[in-house]
Amino acid sequence: MKAFKPLLVVLFLLLVWEGIVVMFSMPDYILPGPKAVFISMYDNASLLWEHTLVTMTEMLLGLILGVVFGILLAMVLVYFVALRPWLLPLLLVTQAIPVFALAPILMLWFGYGLASKVVMTILVIFFPVATCCYDGLRHTHQGWLDMAKTMGGNRFAILRHVRWPAALPALASGLRVAVVVAPIGAVVGEWVGSSAGLGYLMLQANARLWVDQMFAALTVLAFCSVSLYFITDLALKKLIPWQPAT
Amino acid sequence: MFDVVVKNAALAYDERIIFKDLNLTLAGGEWTCLLGGSGVGKTSLLRLIAGLSTGKGLETSGSVLCQDGFSLKGRIAWMAQQDLLLPWFSVIENITLGERLRNSFFSRRKVSAQELDRARHILEQVGLSDKATELPQNLSGGQRQRAALARTLMENRPLVLMDEPFGALDAVTRLNLQDLACDLLANRTVLLITHDPLEALRLGHHIYHLQGEPATLTEAIMPPDSPPRSLENKELMSLQGELLERLRNEEERP
Ligand SMILES: Nc1ncnc2c1ncn2[C@@H]1O[C@H](COP(=O)(O)OP(=O)(O)O)[C@@H](O)[C@H]1O
Ligand SMILES: [Mg+2]
Numbered sequence: 001m002k003a004f005k006p007l008l009v010v011l012f013l014l015l016v017w018e019g020i021v022v023m024f025s026m027p028d029y030i031l032p033g034p035k036a037v038f039i040s041m042y043d044n045a046s047l048l049w050e051h052t053l054v055t056m057t058e059m060l061l062g063l064i065l066g067v068v069f070g071i072l073l074a075m076v077l078v079y080f081v082a083l084r085p086w087l088l089p090l091l092l093v094t095q096a097i098p099v100f101a102l103a104p105i106l107m108l109w110f111g112y113g114l115a116s117k118v119v120m121t122i123l124v125i126f127f128p129v130a131t132c133c134y135d136g137l138r139h140t141h142q143g144w145l146d147m148a149k150t151m152g153g154n155r156f157a158i159l160r161h162v163r164w165p166a167a168l169p170a171l172a173s174g175l176r177v178a179v180v181v182a183p184i185g186a187v188v189g190e191w192v193g194s195s196a197g198l199g200y201l202m203l204q205a206n207a208r209l210w211v212d213q214m215f216a217a218l219t220v221l222a223f224c225s226v227s228l229y230f231i232t233d234l235a236l237k238k239l240i241p242w243q244p245a246t
Numbered sequence: 247m248f249d250v251v252v253k254n255a256a257l258a259y260d261e262r263i264i265f266k267d268l269n270l271t272l273a274g275g276e277w278t279c280l281l282g283g284s285g286v287g288k289t290s291l292l293r294l295i296a297g298l299s300t301g302k303g304l305e306t307s308g309s310v311l312c313q314d315g316f317s318l319k320g321r322i323a324w325m326a327q328q329d330l331l332l333p334w335f336s337v338i339e340n341i342t343l344g345e346r347l348r349n350s351f352f353s354r355r356k357v358s359a360q361e362l363d364r365a366r367h368i369l370e371q372v373g374l375s376d377k378a379t380e381l382p383q384n385l386s387g388g389q390r391q392r393a394a395l396a397r398t399l400m401e402n403r404p405l406v407l408m409d410e411p412f413g414a415l416d417a418v419t420r421l422n423l424q425d426l427a428c429d430l431l432a433n434r435t436v437l438l439i440t441h442d443p444l445e446a447l448r449l450g451h452h453i454y455h456l457q458g459e460p461a462t463l464t465e466a467i468m469p470p471d472s473p474p475r476s477l478e479n480k481e482l483m484s485l486q487g488e489l490l491e492r493l494r495n496e497e498e499r500p
Binding site for chain 2: 165
């Protein structure tokens with residue numbers, strides 16, 4: 001029943017979509033109906049698949065690297081107290097500048113290929129991961145720390161057995177956010193300059209007024225993002241069973 | 247067993263003095279119980295003795311010494327009001343946590359077989375043999391506190407500091423755990439904080455009452471017989487009434 005609900009939501013959205021198309025008799029070049037989009041998806045399956053792979057690679061690489069960097073930064077913030085007043089503003093600055101503004105520069109530095117999109121994705125997800133992990137590591141239950149101290153534990157062992165597992169639920173919420181925003185980084189990167197990927201496909205289709213293909217690419221992107229979220233959520237629930245139920 | 251002597255202890259949060267010039271001797275191998283209303287500074291005193299008093303705006307002075315001349319470091323086991331079981335470890339992993347934490351981060355050494363045997367034996371003593379591999383979330387409140395007691399025993403330290411360890415349990419479970427703790431922690435030096443006069447009277451060799459602001463200790467009460475004292479003891483009941491009355495008067499003052 002639980003797995004059913006997302007499906008129902010999707011079905012409902014499709015119905016609304018079709019309803020709007022029929023009710024306002026939308027022309028195909030403004031809003032094609034679901035049927036036209038699915039036909040386009042079917043016709044362009046291999047093309048879509050090729051570009052989906054590109055975008056997914058960018059997203060996943062960006063996610064993995066962004067999570068690693070985010071966690072490392074959180075650790076540095078926790079353990080090198082003296083660096084905090086320097087690193088925190090720096091972290092905020094990276095977030096104050098919109099990725100859109102940075103994208104052209106990143107193209108210049110990292111080229112039009114995979115690297116610039118991965119860097120974009122890293123920039124987008126780095127912040128939620130770092131801040132959530134940092135918060136989690138900082139707010140270990142004082143009672144646990146007191147107990148560990150009277151036991152005579154050394155700080156690395158305490159990190160490993162107490163602080164780190166205690167921070168995992170917070171890190172998990174950071175990861176959930178990261179997975180949701182990761183496509184933004186990748187697609188924005190593709191819009192600014194690329195020769196492959198779903199974002200690129202959308203731009204191309206848009207320029208040629210192939211609106212049905214554009215919607216096909218968008219639908220695939222949405223599907224990938226939502227699946228990624230649910231897979232991550234499921235994995236996190238399995239891996240961290242002690243997190244508070246949400 | 248050595249005495250532990252607290253001398254001229256003082257503690258203040260942001261210039262608000264919780265207690266000062268406080269002297270207390272914990273008789274070696276006996277239970278000392280500390281009664282007091284909430285907020286008088288019982289936990290603060292216990293943390294001071296445990297060497298856990300650090301934090302912003304916290305000022306402490308005074309000394310805590312062992313009569314045998316050695317330092318207290320590494321001789322304290324700590325049992326708090328919450329059971330402090332780590333939800334990601336099974337019961338037996340929780341009980342051997344101390345060993346894990348003292349191992350170096352990089353050593354691959356697991357908890358030794360000998361320690362595991364000892365842990366199993368202790369689990370048997372507290373009646374949790376069948377729960378060794380359960381996660382804490384699958385335990386009842388009483389079982390969780392038994393596991394916490396087992397972890398305290400596993401540490402095998404001469405001085406045990408307990409902060410209202412049975413406060414959150416229902417009456418019957420509490421009595422059972424009191425008996426169990428009294429049995430298993432006999433011959434250790436124990437400082438037990440409680441707000442329950444009956445608990446103090448059942449378990450303590452010496453009972454102090456912490457009261458006032460700044461807080462001071464009253465004369466020790468030394469109930470007759472040896473703990474755990476029976477509830478049918480007449481003298482116990484009259485002492486309980488007296489102590490309850492005292493605690494109540496204290497609360498009524500603004
Ligand atoms: N970290 C802290 N900062 C400031 N005040 C504190 C802090 N911890 C405790 N206090 C105050 O010190 C007093 C004694 O607290 P505590 O020792 O916990 O009392 P008890 O354990 O007897 O209930 C309380 O009035 C409390 O408000
Ligand atoms: Mg307290």
